[in-house]
Amino acid sequence: MTTIPPVVPVPAEVPAESSGLDDPRWYVNRELSWLEFDRRVLAEALDGRNPPLERVRFLAIASSNLDEFYTTRVGWLKRVAQTGGQVRTPDGMSVPEQLDAVRERGAALRLEIERCWIESLAPVLREAGIQIVTYGSLPETARTRLTAYFLGEIFPVLTPLVVDPAHPFPFISGGSLSLVVSVRDPRTGQLRFARVKVPPNRPRLVDVGGLRFVLLEELIAAHLHTLFPGVEVSDVRMLRVLRNTDFETPGEAADDLLEMIAGELQRLRFASAVSVEVDGELPPVRLPLLLDELGLEPADVVTARGPLGLANMTEIANLQMPDLAYQPYLPATPQTFRRVSGRGALFSAIQRNDLLVHHPYESFDATVVRFVREAAEDPSVLAIKQAMYRTSPDSPILEALIDAATRGKQVAVLVELSARADEANNIEWARRLEEAGVHVAYGNPQRKIHSKICLVVRDDVQGVRTFAHIGTGNYNSRTARVYTDLGMFTADREICADIIQVFNYLTGLSDTLATKRLLVAPSSLRAQLKQRVQREIAHAQAGRPARLIFKMNALEDAEFTRLLYEASQAGVQVDLIVRGICRLRAGVPGLSERIRVVSIIGRFLEHSRVYCFENGGEPEYFIGSADLMKRNLDDRIEVVTPVRDPALTAHLRELLDLSLAERRQAWELNDTVWQRDPAAPDPGIHAILLDRAPFDLSR
Helix, strand or coil, rough: CCCEEECCCCCCCCCCCCCCCHHHHHHHHHHHHHHHHHHHHHHHHHHCCCCCCHHHHHHHHHHHHHHHHHHHHHHHHHHHHHCCCCEEECEEEEEEEHHHHHHHHHHHHHHEEEEEEEEHHHHHHCCCCCCEHHEEEEHHHHHHHHHHHHHHHHHHHHEEEEECCEEEECCCCCCEEEEEEEECCCCCCCEEEEEEEHHHHHHCCCEECCEEEEEEEHHHHHHHHCCCCEEEEEEEEEEEEEEEECCCCCCCCCCCCCHHHHHHHHHHHCEEEEEEEEEEECCCHHHHHHHHHHCCCHHEEEEEEECHHHHHHHHHHCCCCCCCCCCCCCEECCHHHHHHHCCCCHHHHHHCCCCCEEEEEECHHHHHHHHHHHHHHCCEEEEEEECCCCCCCHHHHHHHHHHHHHHHCCCEEEECCCCCCCHHHHHHHHHHHHHHEEEECCCCCCECCCEEEEEEEEEECCCCEEEEEEEEECCCCCCCCCCCEEEEEEEEEHHHHHHHHHHHHHCCCCCCCCCCCCEEEEECCHHHHHHHHHHHHHHCCCCCCCCCEEEECCCCCHHHHHHHHHHHCCEEEEEEEECCCCCCEECCCCCCCCEEEEEECCEEEECCEEEEHHHHHCCCCEEEECCCCCHHHHHHEEEEEEEECCCHHHHHHHHHHHHHHCCECCCCCCCCCEEEECCCCCHHHHHHHHHHHHCCCCC
């Protein structure tokens, strides 16, 4: 078995002196659990069952995930620590204790990623004919060509910056690569610190032919004499700084939310540093200067062998070498969407039956994008309302909404400006939508709009009807190719009426939101899910069938973790499919022996959220945007919908059963230890579902 050890030493069983379910020992630390998820991703890079280029992609993803962890969670911990707060998390750790723990484990994980590249992937790529070579190892003819490339394409972009009395310490932007060098002043003989930024808008890997590449920073280092003519250059090191990208929701004081978020983005460019990576040891006289200027401590320094910034290795993963990558696939088009054509035909089909689509196995463009485009072009459509959390720079959905507005339809779009890492893109789209005459709103400034909903209002011979799409994923055609998500189209009058209430709540001044069928955060979701778990407990105590099957990205909420422990102890079988963070300890005698947790890592990013309640033999199914995280249950606008059509619930049950039976891509949690079978054969669940699509759910 491949095993990831526990994040902290823990007792195997519940001791007799346990203080009950509030004991901090029964709750895994959120931050450390996040890092364990990233180690599961890294394990895919080490797994020889995966094609070589896909292993490189997993390495790049693990590196990118770790960067995100530092820039968000470590940045947040540092900020809280500076306030002097004494708060402890449910696992009993203080903020300083968490900060120490994540610094240690984060640095170790970064070195594991580096070791994976140097010791595992570079040799595998070399066997496949792909090499990153040193500049000095190339023949003179190749070096001459590279020099010409450097002088023509790179040199004009570079700006050498020296620190001396006339030149202050340069600002080092977050995530950028820099060469830090010692240069000797020819006038005084004094050594000075200098920095050269590696341009991020040029390819990191410089092609020298024959599937051989030189790192851009090495090419620059080989030509430093052109940047510092007549100056002695020594002690060249690579350096990379990560900065805090976390900022709080603005609150009621924000008069103009768009301008406020735009200003916050500008401020974040100069946010405080959270860590620094150095390729090799810096000279002792340089390190104190660097730490002082960046406001860091020695514990924030990671000394590496390089190369730094391995997320850039997607350039290798994207090489067009089909034999070294996953076989390409074409998302299927569901039967109903293939069959219906003509004005209003799709809406008539939705009116007859709810439709369920499953991405990326089924095409996002042929289903969700088509739904919005047909609504935009249909003369009978009066209005379209859309909530937008993340989208792509070339979003066909937002283009369709702009088209709808130009055709005179009432179009309202709720844009979440503070969707992390997509703020700039969403600001740009918000401005474009407003210029096209779309009604743009930013919702409640105190809560992110994370719901995935779209509403179409159509007038036909039967009168005004409403149609909705409710999903688990973002309205993003790009990520829909690699994220597993579900979406339901419905004309159910009560569900559509509830969605109208949600939109009115977000665009109006109401501080209450009452819905009949939808579970909506923060108003009803927590209470409704909790009530259903308690109902399962009652079923178990009465001897009726009782089971919970939840599929989600994260289980972080302490109250729900405790509730699931209670359900297990009452006799409820609890099966959890959790991709990432999991506070819960599974299979512990006396605590959680009826709880099983699996985490599926593979070709696609598991992103769908499904909640199944056995309900005494009459199962209830829900899908939606919310994970079991405190922020989703209490601090965001989330929408979860019931799924009742038997054909659709059958697919949801098949998905859950396949996930729980998975061996090839699944890790199972045993107490706090993640394990998987390294010899489990293909195919895994992603390949199985690709082979079965389309699922013929729409009859």
